[in-house]
Amino acid sequence: MDANETGSEPVAPSTIDATLWAFLRGDMAVRDFELRVYSDDGLETVFGAALYLALISADWRDRHVVAELRLLLEAFARPRLACECITLRDVDVVPMGFTDRADRFFATVGPRHWHDGEEWWLFAARCSMCGQHWLGAQDEQTYDAYALRRLSPSQGKRITADGVWPDEFRTYERVLAVAGGFAATAVPLAE
Numbered sequence: 001m002d003a004n005e006t007g008s009e010p011v012a013p014s015t016i017d018a019t020l021w022a023f024l025r026g027d028m029a030v031r032d033f034e035l036r037v038y039s040d041d042g043l044e045t046v047f048g049a050a051l052y053l054a055l056i057s058a059d060w061r062d063r064h065v066v067a068e069l070r071l072l073l074e075a076f077a078r079p080r081l082a083c084e085c086i087t088l089r090d091v092d093v094v095p096m097g098f099t100d101r102a103d104r105f106f107a108t109v110g111p112r113h114w115h116d117g118e119e120w121w122l123f124a125a126r127c128s129m130c131g132q133h134w135l136g137a138q139d140e141q142t143y144d145a146y147a148l149r150r151l152s153p154s155q156g157k158r159i160t161a162d163g164v165w166p167d168e169f170r171t172y173e174r175v176l177a178v179a180g181g182f183a184a185t186a187v188p189l190a191e
C-alpha cells in the first residue's frame with residue numbers, strides 16, 4: 001500500500017505504546033512503570049505470557065535487571081512502530097551516522113521546510129504517519145547530528161504558514177549544546 005494514497009488521518013499510538021516508550025526513552029520513572037505493570041491486568045494479553053511473567057517477577061530495584069528488561073521491551077515495541085517519533089524525547093539528538101536512526105526518522109518526517117534567513121541550520125517538518133511536528137537543527141560542523149524539538153501543531157503551522165519560528169535552536173550555541181548532549185532539557189516555548 002502506498003502511504004501517500006491512503007489519505008488517512010494520522011494515527012495516535014495506543015496507550016500502552018505511549019507508556020512503553022515514555023519509559024524506554026527515559027521520560028517515565030522506573031517505579032512508575034513498575035506500578036503500571038502491576039496494576040494493568042490487560043498487559044498479559046499485550047505482552048504475551050513470557051514477557052509478562054518476566055515483568056511481574058522482576059526485581060525492579062536491580063539496575064542490571066532493569067537494563068535487561070529495557071532490551072526485552074524495546075525488542076517487543078520496535079516492530080510495532082509506524083514511525084520513529086514516539087522513541088524521541090521532547091528535545092533529542094539523532095546522529096547522522098553510526099546507526100540508521102536518522103534514515104528511519106526522516107523516512108516519515110518531511111519534507112524539510114528550511115529557514116530562509118540567517119539560521120541556515122534550522123528546519124521544520126511533520127511526520128506523515130503520526131502527524132507530529134518537529135523543529136530541527138542540522139549540525140554538520142561539530143557533532144554530525146540533528147538536534148530535534150517536538151512542537152505542538154500550532155507551533156508547527158505558524159512556521160510553515162506565517163514564517164514565525166520558535167526561539168529554540170535560533171543560536172548555534174544552543175544547537176551545539178543539545179547536539180553534544182549537554183542540554184537535553186526542553187526550554188518552554190510560547191504557544
Ligand SMILES: [Zn+2]
Nearest residue numbers: 083085127130
Ligand atoms: Zn511520527
